[in-house]
Each structure stands twice: as C-alpha cells, then as structure tokens.
Amino acid sequence: xxxxxxxxxxxxxxxxxxxxxxxxxxxxxxxxxxxxxxxxxxxxxxxxxxxxxxxxxxxxxxxxxxxxxxxxxxxxxxxxxxxxxxxxxxxxxxxxxxxxxxxxxxxxxxxxxxxxxxxxxxxxxxxxxxxxxxxxxxxxxxxxxxxxxxxxxxxxxxxxxxxxxxxxxxxxxxxxxxxxxxxxxxxxxxxxxxxxxxxxxxxxxxxxxxxxxxxxxxxxxxxxxxxxxxxxxxxxxxxxxxxxxxxxxxxxxxxxxxxxxxxxxxxxxxxxxxxxxxxxxxxxx
Amino acid sequence: xxxxxxxxxxxxxxxxxxxxxxxxxxxxxxxxxxxxxxxxxxxxxxxxxxxxxxxxxxxxxxxxxxxxxxxxxxxxxxxxxxxxxxxxxxxxxxxxxxxxxxxxxxxxxxxxxxxxxxxxxxxxxxxxxxxxxxxxxxxxxxxxxxxxxxxxxxxxxxxxxxxxxxxxxxxxxxxxxxxxxxxxxxxxxxxxxxxxxxxxxxxxxxxxxx
Ligand SMILES: N[C@@H](CCC(=O)N[C@@H](CS)C(=O)NCC(=O)O)C(=O)O
Ligand SMILES: [Fe+2]
Numbered sequence: 001x002x003x004x005x006x007x008x009x010x011x012x013x014x015x016x017x018x019x020x021x022x023x024x025x026x027x028x029x030x031x032x033x034x035x036x037x038x039x040x041x042x043x044x045x046x047x048x049x050x051x052x053x054x055x056x057x058x059x060x061x062x063x064x065x066x067x068x069x070x071x072x073x074x075x076x077x078x079x080x081x082x083x084x085x086x087x088x089x090x091x092x093x094x095x096x097x098x099x100x101x102x103x104x105x106x107x108x109x110x111x112x113x114x115x116x117x118x119x120x121x122x123x124x125x126x127x128x129x130x131x132x133x134x135x136x137x138x139x140x141x142x143x144x145x146x147x148x149x150x151x152x153x154x155x156x157x158x159x160x161x162x163x164x165x166x167x168x169x170x171x172x173x174x175x176x177x178x179x180x181x182x183x184x185x186x187x188x189x190x191x192x193x194x195x196x197x198x199x200x201x202x203x204x205x206x207x208x209x210x211x212x213x214x215x216x217x218x219x220x221x222x223x224x225x226x227x228x229x230x231x232x233x234x235x236x237x238x239x240x241x242x243x244x245x246x247x248x249x250x251x252x253x254x255x256x257x258x259x260x261x262x263x264x265x266x267x268x269x270x271x272x273x274x275x276x277x278x279x280x281x282x283x284x285x
Numbered sequence: 286x287x288x289x290x291x292x293x294x295x296x297x298x299x300x301x302x303x304x305x306x307x308x309x310x311x312x313x314x315x316x317x318x319x320x321x322x323x324x325x326x327x328x329x330x331x332x333x334x335x336x337x338x339x340x341x342x343x344x345x346x347x348x349x350x351x352x353x354x355x356x357x358x359x360x361x362x363x364x365x366x367x368x369x370x371x372x373x374x375x376x377x378x379x380x381x382x383x384x385x386x387x388x389x390x391x392x393x394x395x396x397x398x399x400x401x402x403x404x405x406x407x408x409x410x411x412x413x414x415x416x417x418x419x420x421x422x423x424x425x426x427x428x429x430x431x432x433x434x435x436x437x438x439x440x441x442x443x444x445x446x447x448x449x450x451x452x453x454x455x456x457x458x459x460x461x462x463x464x465x466x467x468x469x470x471x472x473x474x475x476x477x478x479x480x481x482x483x484x485x486x487x488x489x490x491x492x493x494x495x
C-alpha cells in the first residue's frame with residue numbers, strides 16, 4: 001500500500017465497543033492495513049498494540065474509552081475525539097448496534113450515509129416510499145471553527161422513521177460529519193417533537209476498501225427494547241451494504257474524470273471537496 | 286398467540302415470517318439479540334432450542350425449532366386451501382424433498398453470508414463451492430419444471446418448498462455468490478415475489494434492483 005496521508009493517520013478510530021471488549025474476548029483486527037490486537041486487561045484497562053507480520057507484539061497504541069467505545073490511533077491526533085454532548089443527556093439511551101463488515105472504502109460509507117435520495121429506493125416503505133421521492137433543498141455548510149461538515153434543513157417524508165414510529169411522518173434531518181470518517185445523523189424523534197434522535201456511524205477502515213462499521217443510536221424511546229432498536233438499525237444497514245458493495249470503484253473518486261457523478265447531491269459534492277482539501281488519499285482515487 | 290423468536294437478518298426466520306404473512310396469521314415477534322449478543326447461545330434460549338439456533342416458534346404448549354418443521358406445522362394448521370402442504374402422497378413427498386433441500390444443501394449459501402456479513406469463521410471457498418453446486422441442481426430442476434408448464438419447485442402452485450428455498454437463494458449475493466449463471470432461478474425468484482402476501486427482508490429487494 002502507498003503511504004497513508006497524515007489526515008487519515010491522525011484520526012481516532014473505534015476498534016470495538018467497550019462492552020464487547022472483555023478480558024476473555026480480545027479483538028484481533030486491522031486498522032488502515034495494519035494488524036492490531038485490542039485486549040481488556042484484568043484490571044479493566046483497555047489496551048491495544050500493533051502485531052508484526054510474524055505475529056509478534058509490536059508498538060503499544062494510545063487507547064481511549066469514550067461513548068461506550070474503545071478508540072485508538074496510528075498517528076498523532078491534533079485533539080480529542082469529537083464532542084457529542086448528547087451522550088450525557090438525561091433520559092437518552094445509548095444503543096450500540098454492533099459491527100457490519102462491508103467491502104468498500106470509508107469515504108463511500110460516509111457519502112452513502114449523507115445521501116437521502118436513496119431512501120425511497122433502498123429503504124422502501126421504511127425510510128422512504130415512492131412517489132414521495134423529493135429531497136428538499138437543504139443547506140450544506142462547512143463549520144470552519146470546528147472543521148465539521150453539516151447538512152441542515154433536510155426534510156423528508158418517511159413511512160417508518162424509527163423503530164418506535166407507527167405511522168408516516170415528515171422528518172427533519174441534520175447531518176454532521178465530525179471528521180472525515182465519522183458521521184452522525186440527527187432526526188426528529190417520533191416520541192418527542194422538541195428533541196432529535198441520533199444515529200452514528202463510525203467506520204473502522206481495515207484497509208482502503210474494507211471496513212467494519214460500528215454504529216449506534218442515541219435516542220429517547222420508552223417503547224422499544226434495545227433489541228427492537230438494534231434489529232431495526234441492522235436491517236437498514238444491511239440494505240445499504242448491498243448498495244455499497246456494488247459501487248465501483250470501491251474507492252471514493254476525488255479526481256476529475258474518475259467517475260461520472262450523474263446524480264451526486266450537494267452533500268456528497270461538499271464532502272468530497274472537503275476531504276480532498278484536507279489531503280485524504282486513503283480509500284480515494 | 287403464536288410467538289416467533291426472531292432475528293431480522295436471519296434468512297431462516299424470514300422463511301417463517303413469509304409463511305405467517307402469506308397465510309395472514311397473527312403473531313408476536315420476540316426479537317433475539319443474535320448479533321452481537323449471541324443470545325441464542327444463552328441458557329434461556331437453549332431451553333427452547335438446545336441446538337442454539339433461530340427460528341423457534343411457540344404456539345401454546347408446542348415449541349418447534351427448525352424453519353422447515355415450522356412451515357409444515359403452520360401450513361397444516363392454517364392453510365385452508367391445502368395447497369402449501371398438499372395431502373396427496375406423491376405431491377407431499379416432492380414437497381418434503383425440496384423443503385429438505387432448502388434446509389440442507391441451500392444452507393451453504395447461508396454459511397457464506399454469515400462469513401461475509403458477520404465474520405463467522407467458515408471456510409468461505411468451500412461454502413461458496415457447495416452453494417454453487419446446489420444452485421446448479423436447483424436451476425436445472427426449475428428449468429425442467431418450466432418445460433412441463435410448472436412454475437414452482439413441487440408442482441403448479443407454490444408450496445412450503447418454495448418458501449424454504451427462497452431466502453438464501455435470494456440473499457446469495459450477501460455471501461459473494463453471484464446468480465448470473467442461473468437464469469431459471471432468476472425467473473423463479475421473480476415469480477415468488479409476486480405471491481400475494483410476499484414480504485421483503487433487508488437485502489432481498491436491494492439485490493434485485495441492482
Ligand atoms: N435447521 C435450522 C437452521 C437455522 C439456522 O441456521 N439458523 C441460524 C440463524 S439464520 C442460527 O441460528 N445459527 C446459529 C448457529 O447455528 O449457531 C432451520 O432451518 O431453522
Ligand atoms: Fe441507506
């Protein structure tokens with residue numbers, strides 16, 4: 001593999017959920033093409049290190065536990081893991097949904113997550129339905145102070161917006177791309193008109209075209225069990241997985257002429273521009 | 286009410302959901318944390334099914350495991366038309382034969398999918414090879430049936446055999462098994478999706494639209 005750009009290298013990445021990493025269940029995995037091993041020590045500490053091609057224990061990696069996840073990095077991040085104050089709000093439930101293994105680049109995953117126009121066709125009768133296929137004119141802006149990409153004022157009619165929804169509603173969406181490979185969606189909470197539910201995806205790039213997607217929900221919901229919420233979200237991700245694995249090239253094209261983007265929407269174009277300006281080369285063309 | 290211990294991404298559970306929906310039977314879903322929680326391997330679920338597998342169906346005092354057995358039960362009890370599990374001895378034999386194929390040989394496609402989607406430690410090449418071998422047999426059979434003017438695996442009307450085979454054939458691409466070389470299978474899948482009461486599961490229709 002070619003050298004990994006510093007933007008990609010200097011990010012924090014989720015490598016396991018806190019709950020799933022126990023002393024008896026280490027996780028042998030990969031990050032950015034390198035073999036790593038995460039181990040929860042008997043004293044409760046989460047640790048991780050690189051594993052050499054011969055299988056020997058290599059360099060120890062920095063580890064953080066945050067938002068019920070275990071994070072590490074292969075570089076030297078400028079700052080902390082992005083902030084997500086909603087995690088600490090009273091009454092919200094953090095629901096860790098597991099890992100989905102998908103053969104594609106992290107950029108493709110984020111781009112698909114931002115793209116609402118696929119809802120009626122991919123998540124038919126759940127997140128969208130024909131003939132209500134219109135995506136209204138939402139706003140995309142780059143928040144320079146925090147270097148995050150936001151899409152706001154996205155409105156969409158959804159037959160079953162969340163697991164707790166019993167009828168179709170007009171849903172408000174906001175997207176937040178907190179770093180090149182982490183995105184959170186805020187959407188109208190079916191139970192509480194004044195609040196928004198969060199759905200987050202945190203792809204762990206195994207290599208340029210393979211990812212383990214860690215994903216979660218952070219919701220107000222007094223009706224559904226964790227299990228109902230998890231299965232709802234797993235179902236959605238499984239539908240996306242099909243689409244993602246069929247995209248060619250698997251890398252996200254950032255160069256002119258690398259792909260004819262017939263119907264790339266505003267969020268997708270801004271996302272590509274943004275990560276290109278940051279010098280992201282990993283998983284792109 | 287009938288209880289189905291269910292996991293949304295399980296093609297075996299989907300067999301049962303299909304039958305329940307097609308026969309318009311009311312039922313209650315008990316979602317089981319199959320992944321990541323492996324709840325089907327915990328004592329409470331092992332008490333219902335010592336094999337540690339989904340689906341499990343409970344109707345009153347009756348507890349049944351194995352999707353194929355559950356299909357037999359549901360069709361026998363609720364299908365007034367007697368078409369999904371016909372009485373005639375020869376017809377029933379053929380239905381049982383292809384139903385067993387759905388719970389047997391076709392399951393190699395399920396193993397390939399578990400490997401690719403949920404990281405199960407299977408020998409992926411071997412599973413794909415076995416799945417292709419089963420698909421060849423299925424494709425030949427459907428083509429022969431069509432020549433006889435029969436649209437379904439065990440005759441002129443759909444039966445539980447079609448339900449037992451549909452899920453993992455239609456989801457095969459999740460496990461990296463292409464169906465390009467099986468035109469008869471593709472025609473049969475298309476017919477299946479037109480059965481009144483057909484329902485989708487994540488992955489089925491997306492593959493179709495691609
Ligand atoms: N013979 C069973 C097999 C069902 C089956 O393979 N279920 C999968 C989920 S789709 C399962 O529970 N696998 C767990 C395991 O076998 O350990 C049936 O047809 O219902
Ligand atoms: Fe999607």
